[in-house]
Amino acid sequence: MKATVHVTLKNGVLDPQGKAIEHTLSGLGFKGIGDVRQGKFIELDIAEKDKTKAREQVDAMCRQLLANTVIENYTIEIIE
Amino acid sequence: MKACVIVFPASNCDRDMQVALERSTGKKVDMVWHRESDLSGYDLVAVPGGFSYGDYLRCGAMAARSPIMGAIKKHADRGGLLLGVCNGFQILTEAGLLPGVLMRNANLKFVCRDVELTVERNDTAFASGYTKGQKIRIPVAHHDGNYFTDDETLKRIEGNGQVAFRYVDNPNGSLNSIAGVYNERGNVLGLMPHPERLVDAQLGGTDGLPMFDALAKGAA
Numbered sequence: 595m596k597a598t599v600h601v602t603l604k605n606g607v608l609d610p611q612g613k614a615i616e617h618t619l620s621g622l623g624f625k626g627i628g629d630v631r632q633g634k635f636i637e638l639d640i641a642e643k644d645k646t647k648a649r650e651q652v653d654a655m656c657r658q659l660l661a662n663t664v665i666e667n668y669t670i671e672i673i674e
Numbered sequence: 675m676k677a678c679v680i681v682f683p684a685s686n687c688d689r690d691m692q693v694a695l696e697r698s699t700g701k702k703v704d705m706v707w708h709r710e711s712d713l714s715g716y717d718l719v720a721v722p723g724g725f726s727y728g729d730y731l732r733c734g735a736m737a738a739r740s741p742i743m744g745a746i747k748k749h750a751d752r753g754g755l756l757l758g759v760c761n762g763f764q765i766l767t768e769a770g771l772l773p774g775v776l777m778r779n780a781n782l783k784f785v786c787r788d789v790e791l792t793v794e795r796n797d798t799a800f801a802s803g804y805t806k807g808q809k810i811r812i813p814v815a816h817h818d819g820n821y822f823t824d825d826e827t828l829k830r831i832e833g834n835g836q837v838a839f840r841y842v843d844n845p846n847g848s849l850n851s852i853a854g855v856y857n858e859r860g861n862v863l864g865l866m867p868h869p870e871r872l873v874d875a876q877l878g879g880t881d882g883l884p885m886f887d888a889l890a891k892g893a894a
Contacts, residue, residue, distance in 0.1 A: 608822075610777075
């Protein structure tokens with residue numbers, strides 16, 4: 595099974611890299627761009643065959659390592 | 675006073691820390707590889723600066739999950755002194771031993787220069803060599819030193835007097851200009867500036883020296 599994890603900054607947490615991307619996009623002439631937020635995408639193979647158990651495992655990985663929940667949110671997708 | 679410095683892959687201020695501690699304590703300071711798992715018998719454990727694991731994922735994230743961290747937590751729990759500088763501060767926040775998180779500098783620039791700090795309190799084992807409100811000059815060298823935490827935690831650490839040092843002129847966007855914090859008990863300190871780099875007049879100043887002298891005296 596494959597799992598994908600998106601890690602993003604929580605609302606209200608300043609994202610200076612997102613801001614810099616926004617400014618550069620404006621500089622390239624893209625109009626109407628706002629509220630650019632950048633994050634991380636993590637993909638992994640998982641031996642577990644049960645979808646619920648696989649999700650639980652990945653959730654534990656997020657809490658213990660993949661995300662810092664002081665500033666970050668995460669979403670998990672399990673693909674069979 | 676028995677002290678050691680933890681070494682991770684890509685620590686790079688470990689030797690400076692050892693020199694500073696040996697100078698003040700007059701005793702040999704051990705270097706402990708991150709794969710070790712026992713720190714019993716040490717009065718002071720220092721987690722040095724650097725770029726452990728290449729800052730992969732988040733600064734300090736990998737190091738905070740390495741085998742030595744169990745022993746570091748045990749050391750802090752039994753009241754041992756624990757000092758984290760720069761990457762060491764990031765590692766201690768990632769490990770949950772100190773509140774908050776160090777984010778990318780607000781201006782996105784690597785800041786490498788001397789900064790002025792205010793000593794917020796001097797009733798701790800780390801800061802008893804300074805006076806409260808004293809201004810000291812210590813170098814910073816980091817890309818991710820922007821101290822952040824949620825409002826509730828910020829209120830709590832301010833209320834508890836857990837702020838150790840504040841920048842006079844905030845170089846990185848840190849909330850409330852926070853440069854260093856203590857844990858609630860006051861035996862764990864993390865700070866972004868590098869006091870170990872200023873312990874010899876020939877290297878540009880000695881404003882870091884009182885911290886190591888105080889630690890040597892306090893944990894004698």
